[in-house]
Amino acid sequence: xxxxxxxxxxxxxxxxxxxxxxxxxxxxxxxxxxxxxxxxxxxxxxxxxxxxxxxxxxxxxxxxxxxxxxxxxxxxxxxxxxxxxxxxxxxxxxxxxxxxxxxxxxxxxxxxxxxxxxxxxxxxxxxxxxxxxxxxxxxxxxxxxxxxxxxxxxxxxxxxxxxxxxxxxxxxxxxxxxxxxxxxxxxxxxxxxxxxxxxxxxxxxxxxxxxxxxxxxxxxxxxxxxxxxxxxxxxxxxxxxxxxxxxxxxxxxxxxxxxxxxxxxxxxxxxxxxxxxxxxxxxxxxxxxxxxxxxxxxxxxxxxxxxxxxxxxxxxxxxxxxxxxxxxxxxxxxxxxxxxxxxxxxxxxxxxxxxxxxxxxxxxxxxxx
Numbered sequence: 114x115x116x117x118x119x120x121x122x123x124x125x126x127x128x129x130x131x132x133x134x135x136x137x138x139x140x141x142x143x144x145x146x147x148x149x150x151x152x153x154x155x156x157x158x159x160x161x162x163x164x165x166x167x168x169x170x171x172x173x174x175x176x177x178x179x180x181x182x183x184x185x186x187x188x189x190x191x192x193x194x195x196x197x198x199x200x201x202x203x204x205x206x207x208x209x210x211x212x213x214x215x216x217x218x219x220x221x222x223x224x225x226x227x228x229x230x231x232x233x234x235x236x237x238x239x240x241x242x243x244x245x246x247x248x249x250x251x252x253x254x255x256x257x258x259x260x261x262x263x264x265x266x267x268x269x270x271x272x273x274x275x276x277x278x279x280x281x282x283x284x285x286x287x288x289x290x291x292x293x294x295x296x297x298x299x300x301x302x303x304x305x306x307x308x309x310x311x312x313x314x315x316x317x318x319x320x321x322x323x324x325x326x327x328x329x330x331x332x333x334x335x336x337x338x339x340x341x342x343x344x345x346x347x348x349x350x351x352x353x354x355x356x357x358x359x360x361x362x363x364x365x366x367x368x369x370x371x372x373x374x375x376x377x378x379x380x381x382x383x384x385x386x387x388x389x390x391x392x393x394x395x396x397x398x399x400x401x402x403x404x405x406x407x408x409x410x411x412x413x414x415x416x417x418x419x420x421x422x423x424x425x426x427x428x429x430x431x432x433x434x435x436x437x438x439x440x441x442x443x444x445x446x447x448x449x450x451x452x453x454x455x456x457x458x459x460x461x462x463x464x465x466x467x468x469x470x471x472x473x474x475x476x477x478x479x480x481x482x
Contacts, residue, residue, distance in 0.1 A: 114473045116461050118422030121299050123465040125360050132356050136349060144348045154351040157358050162277075163288030164313040166320035169346030169354075170327050173274050173296020176310035177205035179344060180294050181241065183312070183323035184268045186211050190240035191442050193233045195225050196430045196450035198245040201296075202272055203431045203440075206243070212442035214239060215432040217449045223247065223387060223401070223457070227257035229445070234265050237443050241268035246276040248426070249302070249368075249398030250389035251286045259291075270294065277303045278365045280394040291315050297354055302368065302396050302464070303361055309350040364464035368397025371462045371471055375400050378475045383408060384458075399426060400462045406455030412481065413458070419477045424459035 135150075144150065151169060159167035170176050186192060188210035194202050196215040206213040214237045219226050225244060233239065242262055246252055255271075262269040271286075273279070274296035279286040287293045290313065295301075297309035314320040322339070325331060330341030372395065376386040387401045404412060416423045430450035432441060460474055 114470070115420035116422060116470045116474055117463075118424050118459070118461050119300060119463045120466075121304060121463070123463060125363070125465075128356065128360065132353055135352050135356065139348050139352060146345060146347055148348045150348050150355060151346055151351040154346075154355040154358070157355060158311060161358060161361070162313060163285040164293075164315075166314040166317065168312045168314075168320065168324055168327065169351060170310045170312060171344040171346065172308040173294065173298060173310040174201040174205055175342075175344040176294035176296065176312045177201060177243070177270070177272060178209055179323050179326050180270045180292050180312050181205060181209045181211065182326055183314075183319050184241065184270060184292055186241050186268065191237050192241045192243060193230070193237060193239045194243045194431065195245050196432050196444075196446060197223065197427060197453050198247065198272070198431060199274070199427060200431070200434060200436070201274075202243055202245055203434070203437060207440050211240070213431075213437075213440060214443035215430075215441060215445070215450075217446045218453065220449045220452060222253050222390075223453055224250075224252040225254065225258065227254040227261055230254075230258050230261055233445055234261070234267055236445065239267060241270060243270050243272055245272040245274075246279065246286065247399075248387075248389075248401045249275055249279060249372075249396040251276060251279050251281040251393045253390040253393070255281055255286070259289075268292070274298075274301065275398045276396060277301065278361060278396040281390075282392045283394075287313050292319065297350070302365060302398050303354065303357055305350040305357075306353045307350055309346055309354060310344075365396045367465050368462055369395060370397075371466050372397050372400045374471055374475065375402075375460055375462075379478050381478055381481055384412075384478070397462060399424070400460045401426075402458050402460070403453070403456040404458060406452065409456065409458060415481050416477075421474055421477060422461050425454075425457060426459050427454060427457075429454050 271290040271293040293313040297305040326341040330337040330339035332338035
């Protein structure tokens with residue numbers, strides 16, 4: 114058997130036909146760059162995430178930059194980011210003229226801790242913090258970090274590119290954030306057919322400014338009140354996402370079951386599965402395990418020999434990326450991000466993964482010696 118790391122084409126019966134039919138209608142009506150479907154998707158997204166304001170944009174990286182700009186982060190402001198994240202988090206800060214300061218994560222949770230954030234605020238005196246919720250979870254210290262940032266006057270922006278549909282304490286993670294962003298890249302749990310992103314706000318004024326930024330700073334058709342850029346969500350992507358949103362709960366449930374089976378059934382000495390905090394409902398974006406970095410190359414070779422796809426999310430710390438040189442305004446490191454980069458391994462997990470595929474992965478891994 115061959116099991117891919119991810120298969121983004123496991124659509125529900127009738128999904129392809131419905132999207133194709135609705136896309137044809139968009140073309141017939143001349144709705145190429147906008148139209149009613151964009152507003153329909155934003156309304157549905159707002160309801161699903163329980164956000165006060167939900168805005169579509171061109172991609173997840175733009176979403177971060179838009180959130181930073183709308184929230185008031187400007188040139189030479191310091192922004193704390195986790196040292197374990199995707200490069201977009203780092204470059205978004207640089208692209209708005211701000212200065213990223215990297216903060217180490219925990220080896221146990223693979224996320225930031227409130228204690229570390231308090232140290233970073235004291236050390237760097239930042240304007241903002243980008244809290245990244247990796248692996249389909251919420252950072253275990255989310256509520257404490259939100260309170261800490263409120264008390265210290267630090268703007269908190271939550272990067273939920275991997276956490277659509279995640280809950281903390283029974284409440285929507287995105288809905289509870291003052292400012293949040295997401296990516297609708299096709300491989301995400303709610304993926305478009307191309308690039309797309311979303312920005313979420315509790316504050317109406319911030320949402321209004323963000324919408325202006327998304328569309329060339331427009332305050333009227335030929336009136337521009339801000340220096341924005343073109344980050345409009347297209348009609349085709351909104352159409353695809355709107356249809357996908359109706360299937361999202363079923364897709365997430367199938368992913369959660371895969372992750373749960375791996376944690377319950379795989380018993381390989383030296384391979385430790387990491388689970389979200391007890392009050393967090395994951396979305397099943399990734400199955401996450403760690404092992405001795407010295408042992409991982411042999412295990413990867415074994416998975417390849419069994420035709421089992423795998424991922425390493427992520428294989429390097431932000432502060433050590435070649436492109437980071439000359440941009441970092443400060444760094445707090447205990448070597449944890451580097452250890453995680455060498456230790457983490459992600460087994461196959463995707464919506465509507467078949468039981469025989471799960472069984473093959475479980476049995477194969479348990480047979481590894």
